[in-house]
Ligand SMILES: NC(=O)C1=CN([C@@H]2O[C@H](COP(=O)(O)OP(=O)(O)OC[C@H]3O[C@@H](n4cnc5c(N)ncnc54)[C@H](O)[C@@H]3O)[C@@H](O)[C@H]2O)C=CC1
């Protein structure tokens with residue numbers, strides 16, 4: 356949070372001063388310095404693909420669903436834009452400047468223009484201002500926390516009306532809230548899967564850097580979609596095998612992969 360490609364350019368420059376030009380040392384760089392096409396949108400695009408996979412599993416699609424998004428920076432604004440393009444209705448949005456709501460769906464291209472000019476959602480004429488503190492409890496089908504960690508906790512978990520939570524931020528849900536929401540039947544797509552589009556395309560950026568080659572954006576997006584869709588199937592498989600929720604399924608899948616590699620290298624199980 357609070358960083359951008361310029362920040363990554365400075366890290367590249369500092370490291371390269373001491374070790375020679377080393378583009379693969381940091382990801383999320385500007386395109387002109389070895390960044391990957393599609394990295395800017397990747398976390399939001401991954402959120403869209405992951406949400407589509409989850410909704411399909413429940414016999415639904417993004418089109419027509421009502422979304423609330425907390426955070427309108429890199430992740431939140433890209434997620435909003437792509438969800439809007441896919442026919443989803445973004446009914447409320449917040450950022451550090453304030454929160455806005457329109458139950459008929461916010462005009463996201465107009466909001467993006469407003470945010471570019473005014474550095475925040477506050478004052479957007481196409482929706483009503485609401486209290487920032489109420490954003491997580493707004494009526495919707497799908498809640499996307501895309502700002503800070505720890506925002507969903509035992510104080511507010513019972514007020515949440517969404518049926519699905521897509522964890523675009525890192526660690527937005529406290530363990531106590533997880534338990535409360537699970538009892539309410541809310542399905543949570545965990546951060547380590549839901550926001551993995553970012554690190555996946557960062558991995559693609561590293562692959563391109565070490566090969567000294569650049570993929571076009573269509574290839575980046577197509578590879579990302581493939582990985583997210585396969586990842587969802589793998590997590591679901593783990594959930595079936597261990598009769599657990601998506602968070603436990605995702606953790607079990609990850610830990611198993613590392614454990615298997617460790618044992619194959621000759622370490623004791
Ligand atoms: N950018 C990426 O590729 C990835 C980001 N993430 C996570 O996603 C989250 C958002 O990251 P970015 O969008 O990159 O950051 P960013 O700095 O571009 O945007 C952060 C947004 O959150 C808003 N915000 C800050 N405090 C807030 C508050 N108290 N209430 C409401 N909104 C608030 C800001 O106004 C801004 O709109 C973080 O948790 C980050 O760790 C996770 C994976 C990848």
Ligand SMILES: O=C(O)CCC(=O)C(=O)O
Nearest residue numbers: 356382383525553554557
């Ligand atoms: O781009 C990356 O390598 C990781 C990004 C990420 O996961 C984050 O910003 O939290």
